[in-house]
Amino acid sequence: MYTEKVMDHFQNPRNVGEIEDASGVGTVGNAKCGDIMRIYLDIDENQVIQDVKFKTFGCGAAVATSSMATELVKGKNIQDAMQITNKAVMEALDGLPPVKVHCSLLAEEAIHAALWDYAEKHGIKIEGLEKPKSDIHEEEEAEEY
């Protein structure tokens, strides 16, 4: 069902973890649908993504797209990171089954949500970046339990 690359990124996910005092954190998806992605960005004064970590609750494709998305944005400046689409994530994974395309969209949204958080914290505007729709707020999430 999955390509070798997807399986590789699922079994050996890159950049799993958290970043303390991250420059930006974005959480998207919801537990109801079975996918939640959280991305942490460490962005330096030149607006370059120095480090990125992720945590994902979801299927194999959700984990693999998160892993690949973090690989793609690492070392990029925020403008270039903005250009990374779900299509790019899918292509880098040699494709996803049609029912799993939404996972790649979620990965793109998670990056955007983390960038939005960074932009808000620093009072800057990133061209083309809109407020993420599916960003989960701490309080809402707490209600799940």
Add this chain to the structure above:
Amino acid sequence: MDKLIYLDNAATTKTAAEVVEAMLPYFTENYGNPSSVYSFAAANKDVISRQRDIIAEALGAKGNEIYFTAGGTEADNWALKATAEAYGSKGKHIITTKIEHHAILHTCEYLEKDGYEVTYLNVDENGIVKLEELREAIRPDTILISIMYANNEIGSIQPIQEIGEIAHEHGILFHTDAVQAFCQVPIDVNACHIDMLSASAHKLNGPKGIGFLYIRTGVKIRSFVHGGAQERKRRAGTENVTGIVGFGKAVERAVSSLEERTAGEKELRDYFISRIEAEIPYCRLNGDRINRLPNNVNFSFRFVEGESLLIMLDMKGICASSGSACTSGSLDPSHVLLAIGLPHEIAHGSLRITLSEETTKEDLDYVVESLKGIVENLRGMSPLYEDFVKKQDK
């Protein structure tokens, strides 16, 4: 992959060697069409009739009440659609439950579009139908109650005898989908007032593609497949002789081993459940602890998602199944897990393990050890677990 531990016996089972052996001559030697006149072929009519008797005996039924179908799904479709058609002039109300197999649920949805009304009964947190709710759901125009004998996902066994008595008191037909229960628990169609019962061979070490619908004598039920006069003109099509022979053999085998086999499975099942509960935190056993199929184990592991779990288990040679959305092809997790009241995120993290007579304690020990590592690993990358731990620390 060297290791293969098959623990998805509710999905299908290995066809037993003696079943295959019994079937083989009917492919290459006794291949005649049972409807033909010459003795070479007509002998197969008696062969089929013997299998019917074997199967009927396992239910306390008569041979001529067993109608072979292409499987459990066809039997379920037939029971519902043909009853609706035959009794539609009496009423258009059907009662079933929220935890039925899709073969029932989707057939009910089809009938709803055709003007029938269906009541879907709730179940309690263990997946058992509430008899009071059933009583209250009965209306003057109720023509059929269809409630599964035992659930395929969480293994809960329904109070079938009580349900049958209620149906009988009200003069309503009672159908039960016994695909998971047949030859796993003793069934008596008379004691339980069952009018129709569906079953399938491949769940009990028989071949795929053969099932039956038991129809009590006197129940008006129309033909579902039109054509020749097979199955007392109620189900046309040349008999699947090899399949029927395999089914008969599988039932013979399963009935003779029922007590010993299920006792062994229960012991292993409970051992496995207790190890998981003791060794993996934040898990929940789904389904009833006592009224449970002997071979069914279903757990939810909080903060992890089922498909991930299945792929990781697959890497270790373990075949299992899950009720997560990703395995159902939709965004919603299993309707059964939602019906027992699980929140979505916990339903997504479910794992079903179904044992066979070949399952050993060593197999299960290996699964527990594997699961411990996998669940820990997946929780390590779960944002839900991260939030949970942070909340605990506060």
